[in-house]
Amino acid sequence: MTVAFIDIQRAHKRIKETIARTPLLNSPRLDAIAGRKLWIKAEPLQVTGSFKFRGACSAVSALPSEALQRGVVAYSSGNHAQGVALAAKVFGTRATIIMPHDAPANKVANTKAYGATVVHYERGVESRESIGERLAQKNGLHLIKPYDDPDVIAGQGTVGLELAEQLTDVGAQASALLCCCGGGGLSSGIAVALNALRPKITVHTVEPEGFDDTARSLTLGERVSNPTEQGSICDAIVTPIPGELTFPLLQQYTGHGFAVSDHSVLVAMKTAFDTLKVTVEPGGAVALAAALDPQNLPDEKELVVILSGGNVDEQLFQKALQIT
């Protein structure tokens, strides 16, 4: 099971009337700070505030009508939850979302507001994966995994379809793209799309320091895990190990794996506030953080940078605004 370019094209046909075509931004002031031209794909402006809505819409819209009648289930405490909840509503089915009992109240409220049923579990007592599979079997629900699902990867790859057109429109000459990487759904999807449409652009992944399972796995040539999932401000992109489906795609289509510090992520969030006027969450800002470090890809005079999401609470955002 893998994902090919035609799968991304098919996903785009199913979802293009539902998703937002997010803008490609450029800021002369940001370019001056970065010391090079940055083309910014702004997925915080996607419906539900992150790219996850693309993959969720792709997966739900691919279901046969019998499955839509039964409903879908997903486990997530964040962006995937909100994406699946709204995608289910838009495509006429019901979503059950499995969230930790201590999930932030606003994330639970948002997920319910999109019409989903929320089922809580206790962290450390039960595994959300096993609850998801049990609920799926018991109630005949279709489980939508956050990244290891070909329809989800194809949906995230629609970012690459839009990018190829937008980069042509603005006359961009970039040969490198920086993308955050958690499970690898977004980065692998974009890489498959651009390999077909803009093969001269290399997709590079970016992770938080200490949680760079993808970078280490790419170096070692096999999937290795992170020692812990706790302790990063980039909660949205901390995953235990690269995906079974995504990793072979990343191996085939992406370049280097970068890692950035929490401090550089907060600086990137503040810089986006100052120059782009886009709210970016920590996990969504790692690619910009990497782009702002002149030691990364020093020969590249232009970079394409993915901002992946903006669902951050006021307290953490204020911490970024106060960074020096």
Added chain:
Amino acid sequence: MTVAFIDIQRAHKRIKETIARTPLLNSPRLDAIAGRKLWIKAEPLQVTGSFKFRGACSAVSALPSEALQRGVVAYSSGNHAQGVALAAKVFGTRATIIMPHDAPANKVANTKAYGATVVHYERGVESRESIGERLAQKNGLHLIKPYDDPDVIAGQGTVGLELAEQLTDVGAQASALLCCCGGGGLSSGIAVALNALRPKITVHTVEPEGFDDTARSLTLGERVSNPTEQGSICDAIVTPIPGELTFPLLQQYTGHGFAVSDHSVLVAMKTAFDTLKVTVEPGGAVALAAALDPQNLPDEKELVVILSGGNVDEQLFQKALQIT
């Protein structure tokens, strides 16, 4: 001297490769909060962080080559300064910007970073208008006024050209639009454009409470001034009196004049952060504040809302994030 639809079309031809075509956003969560569908035109994502770049580019690009060789001058402590500074650089001329000596350091730094020469004046001692005219005469510079200039109004009207296309693309049914109003350049430009392209949409102006010179002038049928220019958080849109050029256009083409409180503006800024992931400055958020009040235009099930700019400092933005 007035502005007709064809002037906006001509301005668009001159500047469309330079400005950003800003997105039309929609958020189901924002719609739920508002109790109606809101189509959000996001000018904080415009180059330089506000719509002012459109008018500045329009005015500079309309100059004959002799004038471009001599340079342009503008007085502004904020968004118009940054817009003119970068427009001058892009279209190959030099800008002199007259700013108060106590202007915020970051606004002065930004204006200089775009390549402009900054001339300071003392508030209360000299008038920026007379300094501008003196510099213009002495050095043969072309003065670009912030709103009472037909090329500036035509440039701001390009927001309306884009809107007409974008509203068709999404199938919007709105018959009312809310737009912030300072000197009236943006609201009159949009109203002229939509009168030609979408005459069923009525443009309504929104101002800060206590600084509603336009609303009172529209009611009275003549230009009346505000008692003071001090004391609003919406500094970007506090002007002494409606423009000589803009007011007749507003009289002919716009509907009601609304006014909103500072508190409602801070709530609108936080709501935009939560749901749209766009940074909005106080003056740029008044139209959203009006749209969120169900007592305004209660029969309208859809509204078009202009967010006009996002150049706000960290301290004030944090105040909005802390609002309850």
